[in-house]
Amino acid sequence: MDFSLTEEHQMLKKAARDFAAERVRPLIREYDPLHKFPRELLPEMAEMGLLGVCIPVKYGGAGFDYISLGIVSEAMEWADASVRETIAVHTALNSLGIFQWGTEAQKQKYLVPQAKGEKIGCFGLTEPDAGSDVAALNTRAKKVGDTYLLTGEKMWITLADIADHFLVFAKTDPEKRHRGISAFIVERDFPGIQTGTIEGKMGVWTSNTGWIRMDDCEVPAENMLGEPGEGFKIAMSCLDNARFTVAAGAVGIMRACLEASVAYAHQRETFGKPIAQYQLVQQLIANISQRHDIGELLVQKVGWMKNMGIRNTRETSLAKTYCTEAAFASASDAVQVHGAYGYSSEYDMERHLRNSKAAVIYEGTTQIHQLLQAQYALGFKVDKPLRRELPPYDAEVWG
Amino acid sequence: MKAIVLMKQTPDTAQLSASMDGLKLMAEGGPRIVNPWDEYAIETGITLAEDHGGEAVILTMGKPEATEAIKTGLAMGCKGATLLTDDAFENSDSLATARILTAAINQMGDYDIILAGKSAIDGDTAQTAVQVAALLGVPYLGYVAKIEAVDFDAKTITVVRAIDGGRETVTSPLPAVVSVLKEIGEPRYPSFMGIRKAAKAKIPEMGLADLGLSADEVGAAGSQAQWLQVTLPPAQESTLEVIEGEPEEAAKILVQKLLAEKVI
Secondary structure (H helix, E strand, O other), rough: OOOOOHHHHHHHHHHHHHHHHHHHHHHHHHHHOOOOOOOOOOHHHHOOEEEEEEEEOOOOOOOOOHHHHHHHHHHHHHHHHHHHHHHHHHHHHHHHHHHHHHOHHHHHHHHHHHHHHOOOOOOOOOOOOOOOHHHHHEEEEOOOOOOOEEEEEEEEOOOOOOEEEEEEEEEEHHHHHHHHEEEEEOOOOOEEEEEEOOOOEEEEEEEOOEEEEEEEEEEEEEHHHOOOOOOHHHHHHHHHHHHHHHHHHHHHHHHHHHHHHHHHHHHHHOOOOOOOHHHHHHHHHHHHHHHHHHHHHOOOHHHHHHHHHOOOHHHHHHHHHHHHHHHHHHHHHHHHOEEEEEHHHOOOOHHHHHHHHHHHOOOOHHHHHHHHHHHHHOOOOOOOOOOOOOOOOOHHHOO | OEEEEEEEEEEOHOOOOOOOOOOOOOOOOEEEEEEEHHHHHHHHHHHHHHHOOOEEEEEEHHHHHHHHHHHHHHOOOEEEEEEEEHHHHOOOOOOHHHHHHHHHHHOOOOEEEEEOOOOOOHHHHHHHHHHHHHHOOOOOOEEEEEEEEEOOOOOOOEEEEEEEOOOEEEEEOOOOOEEEEEHOOOOOOOOOOHHHHHHHHOEEEEOOOHHHHOOHHOOOOOOOOOOOOOOOOOOOOOOOOOOOHHHHHHHHHHHHHHHOOOOO
């Protein structure tokens, strides 16, 4: 067993962490109180290759493996959840979905500009009345000639007001419940689509979260991703990739909390000595440290499974659940280590605490994932092979 | 256009601690980085190559682990690199280092410009680049803040140099050795595509014999200066004074105090 990163991984990690520290975090500290999306980072992220990190070079990406998607997700969320969310939605939910399920023509038309960062993609699954219960979604797609007319509303969509391309899920055969869902690539310019921003979130203030409304939105039939009725499987496979970035990002929060808490504990003195000397403070730091390392191992394992082409729905779900809950607990502990300063926006801890709460809800609540874990353990759920699996990483093929 | 960038791998001085021996830091595998000033030279070389065609290549003298730093430069966009490494090069002072670099440059064919950071953050002598220029017999333009104009066909360059108390604009024939300041342009981040190429790159190495130098021209034997000891500066005692009052009044008092202390 080899836990070491390759030279390529190490260089990537350093570059991503430098970018997070020098560009992302200062901007987030400025924009978070303003609830402002750091749009100016997108061209910089595109230039570096962050937006297509694990997409093959022939499709416009940087050609790194899936472990690298975890490395950059961890690095970005160390600074703030919002930039990692951009990668999760644009790269993992949308681009990898097209990479796995798309036709060659769809890849050339949509994946290539997305991997280069020339176009931004997002993912429209959740609806006002359908979150964890995907089969309950109400958006309909009616075929008229060579066009589908999509009608319905999507909620809590990251990058709704930013994206150029939307991967949207709608029922083409409502009688069949989740087997009647199909996936569509929708462009912002298609007639009948509107988007807006949702205000009043508890955290991730620099992330753009919004709604998509479609009213007989005209989508060419050739823009269906996969086959009719395959939408549920596509959505779940996309979530396997995005949840991996959520888990990795949560490890980044824990690293940020650990670094800040250690530094503060050494520097802050009470009763004549640094608070690092007090065992109850040490306990808080030990908790964060332990959770961080457990989370890191879970994420590394999922990255490895993806590289090997091993189905990882169970392991990804487990990593997502553990890491997001652990990040929330660690951010809370870090606030405690920092005392009143931790409660203040002068330090990053309160922001990480607010942000980390979102991740135990989105991309499947902890409760849904716990049900899933129980179903796997009890033998109620067994993954079946997909018509198209996410290809295992092959350095030759990725270019 | 061909730019040769003189780049050094240095200890990461931001991570130095009292427990580290400055002289042995590199040998012991302490944190190492591209000399931050050289990052500006790399950026300048890559920008010149982008603007005028051609390439920027890296020339480094150091231990085999300096390939880490070289690969960072390649990932930023330099097209090639050579590592000058030999046990005989150990303990070279700036002149001996310049001799080694010059011997390598003389084997690299035609070049238009040699770039370097203003100094290295470890030795901080700021002598190597000017010594390379002297040994090569080409002009040296030190502390360059801006390249005003460059014409590689006419072989001329006009730069703005920082000098005591001001700036001067000078024009020089090319090739020349140019050392740059941070105003020259913020170094770019390595691109991910660049990282993938750099990670796979094999860095050619040259040693004493390849350069046609003798052992008494390099290392401690070829050096005028010796480093007897390297230590961290003693911690400075500092006092804190809080100026009370309205911001405008407090600012005036602060200015008076800074003037009195000759800070401004």
